[in-house]
Amino acid sequence: MKKLATYGIKPHDAAMKADGKQWSLMEKLLLGLTLDQYIGQVIRNKFNWLLAFIFAIGIPVIIYRFIFSLGSVTHASYDYPWGLFLGFGLFCMVPLSASGFMLGTTVEIFGRHDFEPIERLALLNGLLGYFFAVVYLLVDLGQPWRLSYPMVYSFGPAAVLFLVGWHVATYLSVQVAEVSTAFFEWIGFQRGYDFIRKGTVGLTVSGIILSTLHQGALGALFLYAPGKVHPLWYSSAFQWLHFFTSSIPAGLSMVICVSTIVVYTMKWRCDERFINSLDRITISLAKGAAMGLSTYLIIKLIAVAHDNEWAYLATGWGQWWLLEIVGFVFIPLLILSYAIRNKLVGLCRVGAFMTVAGILLNRLNTALITFNWKLYQEIPHQWEIIISITIFAIYIATYRFILNRLPILYQFKSQSDK
Amino acid sequence: MVNVGKRLITGLGVLVLTSLFTVGCFAMDYPDEVEIDSLANLYEAVVFDHAMHVDATDSCADCHHHTTGTPSSSEYCAKCHDGAVEMDVVSCQDCHSGDPVSAENLHNPQPGYFYHNDKPNLKAAYHLNCVGCHQEVDGPTGCEDCHAKTEAGEKYYRSGEFAPEAAAHSSGH
Amino acid sequence: MSKITRRKFLAGSAAGGAAMMLAPSKNALAAGSFEGFPDGMGVLVDLTRCVGCRTCEAACNTEQKLPEPAKPFDDYSVFDELHHGQKRRPTDKAYTVVNRYEPEGADEPLYRKIQCNHCNEPACLTSCFVNAYTKTPEGAVIYNAKVCVGCRNCMIACPFHIPGYTYNSVLNPVIKKCIFCYDTRLKEGKPPACVESCPQQVMTFGKRKDLMKIANDRIKKNPGQYVNHIYGEKEVGGTGWFYISNAPFEQAGFDIDLPKKPIIDNVKDFLAIVPMVLTIWPALFTGFHLLATKGKSHGHGDDHSAEQEDH
Ligand code: SF4
Ligand code: SF4
Ligand code: SF4
Numbered sequence A: 001m002k003k004l005a006t007y008g009i010k011p012h013d014a015a016m017k018a019d020g021k022q023w024s025l026m027e028k029l030l031l032g033l034t035l036d037q038y039i040g041q042v043i044r045n046k047f048n049w050l051l052a053f054i055f056a057i058g059i060p061v062i063i064y065r066f067i068f069s070l071g072s073v074t075h076a077s078y079d080y081p082w083g084l085f086l087g088f089g090l091f092c093m094v095p096l097s098a099s100g101f102m103l104g105t106t107v108e109i110f111g112r113h114d115f116e117p118i119e120r121l122a123l124l125n126g127l128l129g130y131f132f133a134v135v136y137l138l139v140d141l142g143q144p145w146r147l148s149y150p151m152v153y154s155f156g157p158a159a160v161l162f163l164v165g166w167h168v169a170t171y172l173s174v175q176v177a178e179v180s181t182a183f184f185e186w187i188g189f190q191r192g193y194d195f196i197r198k199g200t201v202g203l204t205v206s207g208i209i210l211s212t213l214h215q216g217a218l219g220a221l222f223l224y225a226p227g228k229v230h231p232l233w234y235s236s237a238f239q240w241l242h243f244f245t246s247s248i249p250a251g252l253s254m255v256i257c258v259s260t261i262v263v264y265t266m267k268w269r270c271d272e273r274f275i276n277s278l279d280r281i282t283i284s285l286a287k288g289a290a291m292g293l294s295t296y297l298i299i300k301l302i303a304v305a306h307d308n309e310w311a312y313l314a315t316g317w318g319q320w321w322l323l324e325i326v327g328f329v330f331i332p333l334l335i336l337s338y339a340i341r342n343k344l345v346g347l348c349r350v351g352a353f354m355t356v357a358g359i360l361l362n363r364l365n366t367a368l369i370t371f372n373w374k375l376y377q378e379i380p381h382q383w384e385i386i387i388s389i390t391i392f393a394i395y396i397a398t399y400r401f402i403l404n405r406l407p408i409l410y411q412f413k414s415q416s417d418k
Numbered sequence B: 001m002v003n004v005g006k007r008l009i010t011g012l013g014v015l016v017l018t019s020l021f022t023v024g025c026f027a028m029d030y031p032d033e034v035e036i037d038s039l040a041n042l043y044e045a046v047v048f049d050h051a052m053h054v055d056a057t058d059s060c061a062d063c064h065h066h067t068t069g070t071p072s073s074s075e076y077c078a079k080c081h082d083g084a085v086e087m088d089v090v091s092c093q094d095c096h097s098g099d100p101v102s103a104e105n106l107h108n109p110q111p112g113y114f115y116h117n118d119k120p121n122l123k124a125a126y127h128l129n130c131v132g133c134h135q136e137v138d139g140p141t142g143c144e145d146c147h148a149k150t151e152a153g154e155k156y157y158r159s160g161e162f163a164p165e166a167a168a169h170s171s172g173h
Numbered sequence C: 001m002s003k004i005t006r007r008k009f010l011a012g013s014a015a016g017g018a019a020m021m022l023a024p025s026k027n028a029l030a031a032g033s034f035e036g037f038p039d040g041m042g043v044l045v046d047l048t049r050c051v052g053c054r055t056c057e058a059a060c061n062t063e064q065k066l067p068e069p070a071k072p073f074d075d076y077s078v079f080d081e082l083h084h085g086q087k088r089r090p091t092d093k094a095y096t097v098v099n100r101y102e103p104e105g106a107d108e109p110l111y112r113k114i115q116c117n118h119c120n121e122p123a124c125l126t127s128c129f130v131n132a133y134t135k136t137p138e139g140a141v142i143y144n145a146k147v148c149v150g151c152r153n154c155m156i157a158c159p160f161h162i163p164g165y166t167y168n169s170v171l172n173p174v175i176k177k178c179i180f181c182y183d184t185r186l187k188e189g190k191p192p193a194c195v196e197s198c199p200q201q202v203m204t205f206g207k208r209k210d211l212m213k214i215a216n217d218r219i220k221k222n223p224g225q226y227v228n229h230i231y232g233e234k235e236v237g238g239t240g241w242f243y244i245s246n247a248p249f250e251q252a253g254f255d256i257d258l259p260k261k262p263i264i265d266n267v268k269d270f271l272a273i274v275p276m277v278l279t280i281w282p283a284l285f286t287g288f289h290l291l292a293t294k295g296k297s298h299g300h301g302d303d304h305s306a307e308q309e310d311h
Helices: A002-006 A025-029 A035-044 A046-068 A099-109 A113-141 A144-152 A160-187 A190-198 A200-224 A239-265 A272-306 A310-314 A316-341 A345-369 A382-405 A413-417 B002-014 B050-056 B075-080 B103-107 B122-137 B151-157 C003-018 C026-030 C055-063 C076-080 C123-127 C153-157 C193-197 C208-221 C264-292
Strands: B033-036 B046-049 C041-046 C097-101 C110-114 C133-135 C141-143 C203-207 C241-244
Touching: A025 A160, A035 A046, A046 A382, A099 A113, A099 A160, A099 A200, A099 A239, A099 C264, A113 A144, A113 A160, A113 A239, A113 A272, A113 A382, A144 A160, A160 A190, A160 A200, A160 C264, A190 A200, A200 A239, A200 A345, A200 C123, A200 C153, A200 C264, A239 A272, A239 A345, A239 C264, A272 A310, A272 A316, A272 A345, A310 A316, A316 A345, B033 B050, B046 B050, B151 C055, C041 C208, C055 C097, C055 C193, C076 C097, C123 C133, C123 C141, C123 C153, C123 C264, C193 C203, C203 C208, C208 C241
Parallel strands: C041 C241
Antiparallel strands: B033 B046, C041 C203, C097 C110, C133 C141
């Protein structure tokens, strides 16, 4: 795309063409390029080769899973009923997607319109993260038609998972509504746009409620397994708070990471407003993330003190815990604070990447690595890993597909003109 | 499948003992050999070498709570089954019924049931008695050391000709 | 607060939290029960009696029409099997297994039969979000495979590592576990197949409260023969099947660190905040919104960035 831009070709970014004609859907899909140009740039992009490679291996394995059952691609462990699909797909994707409700709150509730250039990216990040968490879930359960049972057929209202299920489903629709404004703009459906915009505050508030509860509920799920999760990662009083507070820096850092990647690899798609405000926004987001991280760190320590688990720190598990807490919570916190004070955008980004890694580590630790610490450690089946990577690749491809087209990183001309 | 289960239930549940442990003290007459076949279903009947056990043990009381003509030696039984009264039966089955925890008893306990709710059933009375002692004196304790499996038993345990294909197994205790 | 009240409260709060538009059906609230049923049946398992003959495993296999085992039921090499360093556990193909242990200083090995313990307040039941599980008045914890979604939360929750999952089923993978022979026996008042098959009467079937007395009696009447503990009397709120043993329970593979309270008690605090968040958040954040945007335009696309840099 960079190369095309040098030839003076501009991507589709307004309701009307320069000559005042409407874009057709096909032209919109091809980003306003001709078919040859489009295919040419797809092939030139090395990253597409990597994706193609992953899909070539992974998609047959996913098909294999649906023909030969979950047991054929995992170790079918009774002791580790939740493998990578849930341990990574659900427990990691959901906190990293907390960005939607946080930026929504900042912009729509607190009226911080200075964050607006990134609001849509954050909303999209939220939507796609949740959507793919559900995709992971489907691959895991293998009975997609039963996924609706807790909604319509058989209720277990005293179960935490009931809450998670309902919330993720409802929140997914809330996010679809939130992101649909961008879609309506792109497709040229002004009435739909106006309708959703009117309900924004309501949507955002329900987003906050749902998010607070289900981010916490994901943690509360482990309250059912008091003896199984290692005490350092388990706290009957604070588990839900840990998951909820850590989702704040997770979501914000994820937005920093995605925007960093985007601004380096897809600069052509970002408009002036986005590029010019990004440094400022990155630092503000980092501020939020640092605040979230410090709260999280404190509650983590309180939980250890509350259950008096200091003795565990001397064990091997304790060192693993210290690595997570010092290496991926405390150090990123220091980096972020230093970077914020000195307005170092690059360093903020380093801190954000480390924070994301830290949250991944925490969720994997709770759901898989330290789970059943008294029994044995399970290493996921190679095909389970391949499928997880493939779905993640599909996630990235979808993400990019949408960023390329919908007015997420750029403002649609017709609207800003108005 | 259902049938096997049914037969098992009848076989194990009803538990009628045909041969008695007709035992006396050394002064009494006792059989040299007893065939215990009432429970035979999964396993063949046991031909019990009574004479050998008489020789091998010090007293009848090693196995029996009492003999004919003596009071019960079990302090718990003797509380009601008055120590002064001489017993005229020695067979296990006379006291150890097949099914002490019957559904009727559970829902409508018979008078006195309360005192018998922890009494082993007949099958257990045999096995606890025999195996318990065998463990102490290093007697045989494997199932087939005393009674061979019947065809129904092989099927039930999925052994012998009914063994799973995959299992190249060796059994033994 | 009575347990029923608490249960209703918890159910109500989670349901309320589940979705603002969901009116939980009466059915959902009434299903199951968290108090042990007073006349519920149970089984007393006396480990001192077990000789590891595996007859109970064979009985369960026949009664529950389970698939062919990997090895015959009289093959005792299974006692040496280790999977990831662990002894055998119940699976979707075997609802009960017997394992051998060698307690310190004992002449004879100790055998322990494992199956669902039919808890009074089952963790599996409370964790199930489609309410597939039921604790029947007879004391069995059964489940409805027709609604099981396959989320395997009950496997996570069960403190005894009991439920198995048909991982190898393509179209309908579901949970499988011991059901106390509910359909074929317990319902009619009959003891389960494994109990009846045991040559040593390791297991005694009866009303849980009667069995508890028997267990205490056995411990009292045979000084020195049992450790003075009934495993399952208090553990995780009490279990329908419970154990007495001559060796310390941890040496027979029991988890002795389990809480005395039902697992659901752990989750109670979280469920209690749900209605709070539901009622307070909307008011709170709408208030914030009004304050924050007071006197400002509501419009989208206004970029106040310059003057709002730092707050
Ligand atoms: S049948 Fe009885 S003695 Fe044999 S293994 Fe099972 S519980 Fe133990
Ligand atoms: S033992 Fe496990 S599966 Fe059985 S009732 Fe208790 S929690 Fe449920
Ligand atoms: S109670 Fe029934 S289902 Fe449970 S282990 Fe015994 S035979 Fe199997």
